[in-house]
Amino acid sequence: MTKALIVHIGDHTTGSARLQRCLAGGHARADEFKLFYPQVFGSELHHNRAAHALHAADPKDSETTCFKLLQPIRDGDADMAVISAEALEFADPADVRDVLESHMRWLGKQARIVAYVRPHAERFLIGYEQQLRLGLFFGDLQAFFDMTRADGRFLYHTRFERWKAVFGDRLTVRPLLPDHLVGGEMLSDFLDMVFEGRDYTLSDLPPTIERHDLAQHEIAMICALQGRLRGVMPRSAAHVLGGYASRLLTELHDDTAPGLALPPALAEQIVSTYAEDAQAMDRDFFADTPLSTALDALRHQPGSADWPDMETAAQFDPETARLVGVWADLVAEIYKDMPDKWGRHLFAPQFSFPRPPAPQTPEEMEAQRAQDAAGATGPDTDPDKGPETEAGLTPPATPAEDA
Known part of the structure; x- marks a missing residue:
């Protein structure tokens, strides 16, 4: 059986796609250490399908999907296995625990849970840009702020308290800030946990293919x-x-x-809305005050009084x-x-x-x-015929926010 398991649960917009490309492509290796990253959902590099299955209307569908992911981990012989599904950000921690323990027994009982969080203002602004790009939101910055304040999606503390209540000290939460990450960035920090501090090599990793700061x-x-x-x-x-x-x-x-940039008037609303949440996260999950410090700095950052118009x-x-x-x-x-x-x-x-x-x-x-003119198009050049294995593909369902 696999010796250890790390479950990466996001958050969204913290570098999950790059991490998943690295793990799925086998770009990180250590001597005499076997790392296993299951790829059981076709070309999908993430495991969000299993996360979505936790909410499936048919329990049989949920069971089948989760078994497909967890069975090769349970029956494998790796030193470390990794599950990466940022959609677990929206999951009930108790459901995650129950699935892990029912399929993998003692390995599920020892699994570590790892999450990264951006400072609140960054998460808000990047989330807005992402929702615009993916066609999930069509309003302006103020409307997005009003919506997210009402649904509480960028409030961290209550959510992570639920994870802590279920997984205890097996939960690790890191702020996405260079001074708080091994190597100054998320991928290096996560791989340090995966390889348990061992030296490893990282080779031929494709460059970042999507950015969160388009003009x-x-x-x-x-x-x-x-x-x-x-x-x-x-x-x-x-x-x-x-x-x-x-x-x-x-x-x-x-x-x-x-x-995109935050107008000062909106920056002040973000500070007042999320200050208490930042203080609670700093108190209960971090050794110092990274999220509160980031919010305080927002008050002193220069910003345009003009509201972005898309x-x-x-x-x-x-x-x-x-x-x-x-x-x-x-x-x-x-x-x-x-x-x-x-x-x-x-x-x-x-x-x-x-x-x-x-x-x-x-x-x-x-x-x-x-x-x-000769009519020699041939079967392989028919412009109306795509590859049989790809014609009619339907993308998987996605959560309210991705990446």
Whole structure:
């Protein structure tokens, strides 16, 4: 049986995708130490499907999905196994405990739970950007603040107290701040726990493919697309499309353009709303006051009095805004015409993302015209036929917030 287990439960927007790419790709290794990261849900690098299964209406579905993930861990011989599912942020800790212990007995009883949290203002701003990009929210910053304050999603202490009550000292919570992480960043910190302080090598890890600090005009482009697809494309597909567009824009990111920033009036609302929660987290989970210090610093950070406007008319000149609208309309029409053909484009393996082909040379164009005239398309070049294994793919259901 596997000797030890770490369950990574998020939070969202703390670097989970990079961690999962590292573990799924086998990029981290240590001598004479066997690390196991189960990949049992197709091309998905995370284990969020099991997290969602905890809420399944049919208990049999939940049991089947969780067994599929946990059985190879139980029957394996690794020194350490890792489960990574940021969707567990929304789970009931008692449900997680019951599933682990019912499937893995003593290993489940010893499993460690690890979570990372951003300072409140960062989590709020990154969460807003992410929800815009994924087509999950369409309002302004104030509306997002009002909604999240009402539903309490960025209040940490009560949630982690529940995890602590169930898992006790097997729970580790770290603030996502360089001074509080081994190696100054989340991946190094987590791998230090995985390898239990041993030396390890990290090789050939793909670069970050999605960023949380796109420029305002880049976010506005994605918002225009999501707004046009609202009610046309299923929410889960729009979620995937937004992530895909974000990755493409990352490769062309304009570092000189302004990103999202908190206006001073909203920053003060965030400080007053989350100060008590930050103090409670610092008192009960950290050795010093990282979250309170971050909130205090927010009061002294320079900020623009202007509220960000993600409408294309506010971000582009009239002609560019019109072209962005035409592009969004075109994407919507293509989707409506062939919704079941998008699988091979949007749900490609997460380690590589297709780029537009290089322009044809005049000679290649002439050869293509000759081929078309002869009707020699062939089965492999039928533009209306995608790979049989990918046609009609449906993306998995996603939580209210991802990444």
